[in-house]
Amino acid sequence: MNAVATVRAAAAKALPIGIQTNGIKHTHAEAMPDVDTRFRMVRDAGVFDYVDKTPDPDQIEDFARASEKYGIPVRCGGWFYALGEDEPLLLKNLDTARRLGSTIHNVQVKTLRADGRPATDEDVAEFYAFAFEEGAKRGVEPCFEIHVNMWSEDFRRVETVARLVEGRGLPFRMTLDHSHVIFKIDHPDEQDVSGIREDVAAGRLVLDPYRPGHVCGTWIEAGWVRHCHARAAVPNNPRNTAATGPDGKPGRGIQYPFVDPGPGNYDAAWDGALLEPWKEVVRQLMRHHAADPESRLGQISTEFIPNLDYGEGCRYSLFEQSIACAGWLRETWAEISASRNG
Structure with a gap:
């Protein structure tokens, strides 16, 4: 990129890049660094604008102190909720967000309510309205996430809930974690988990980001994506x-x-070309953000984490993977911005 393009890209619409703090460590076997160390690691990496976390109550003040000390804001956080039980927890977490200066609270809604009944689309929309109202009182925007083991694992429900929310006169804001979509491509067993296999086979639900009408593109074009989690996955x-x-x-x-x-650090052969579908969704999201003056996309958080369905047991460095991903996100955004403004 030449100097003129770089200046234009810098002057373009902002897109902060952050990191989810569970991924600020190296191998799974390594102990999680203390809060101060994690913030220092983020500052020293030089590629992150913020951290993404709703800390446990006993760490809230540690986060506040480290944020001020290192000049790294806690721009957003998140949690998961069972309807009919966790409404008070949401309020506490929104208060924590306000205390830390966060503008976004990422919301995962469990598939089942606290009483064991499935959470209906109307239930989710009602909870969204509650979260939106309470968030507005605190200057925090709730964003409902695409996520496995949650209501949104059935991707067909997302548009239905969004329209129910909009029917109430509210804007629908979501967190796009498209790894949860990408990993189900060409994966019939995982499609069966959320009952989408038949619709995928028939073309009624499109997961492939290179095909027209794919589900991530539908969400992006609707302008619903307010927050994004960047954790790489492949079909x-x-x-x-x-x-x-x-x-x-x-x-x-x-x-x-x-x-x-590196050799022996992942339990499968690694092939960077397989990442292209995941990268393509990011490109589409960034192109939309650059082109649409009404885009509400606020930031992208890398999220390479040590949990069971993700990186538990990993022998590679979660933090180094996030640094590499953040570098690519920045380069890609700069190129798209320069192209748009060139």
Whole structure:
């Protein structure tokens, strides 16, 4: 990129890049660094604008102190909720967001309500309206996330809920974590989990980002994406055989190293070309953000994490993967911005 393009890109619409703090560590076996160390690591990496976390109550003040000390804002955070039980928890987490200066709270709504009944589309829309109202009182925007083990794992429901919310006169804001979509491509077993296999086979639900009408593109073009989580995944992503759950089964596999993890550090052959569908969704999201003056996309958080379905047992560095991904995100955004403003 030449100097003129670089200046134009810098003057273009902002797109902060951050990191989810569970990924500020190296291998899974390594202990999680303390809060101050994690903020220092983020500052020293030089590629992140903020951290993404709703800390446990006993760490809130630690986060506040480290944020001020290192000049790294806690721009957003998130949690998961069972309807009919966790409404008070949401209020506490929104208060924490306000205390830390966060502008976004990422919301995962569990598939089942606290009483064991499935959360209906109307239930989710009602909870969204509650979260939106309470968030507005605190200057925090709730964003409902695309995520496995949550209501939104059935991707067909997202547009229905969005329209119900808009029917109430409210804007629908979501967190796009498209790794949860990409890993189901060419993966019939995972499509069966959320009952979408038949619709995918018939072309009624399109997962492939290179095909017209694909589901991530529908959400992007509707202007619903307010927040984004960037954790790489590939079609038919390998199971996480480095870890097993209580049922003895390996993790579902919703994380793929962004750069070559090195010999023996990943339990499958690594091929960077397989990342292209995941990258293409990011490009589409960035192009929309650059072109649409009404775009509400506020930031992108890298999220290479050590949990069972992701990187538990990993022998590669989660933090180094996030740094590499953040570098690519910045370069890609600069190129798209320069092209748009050139």
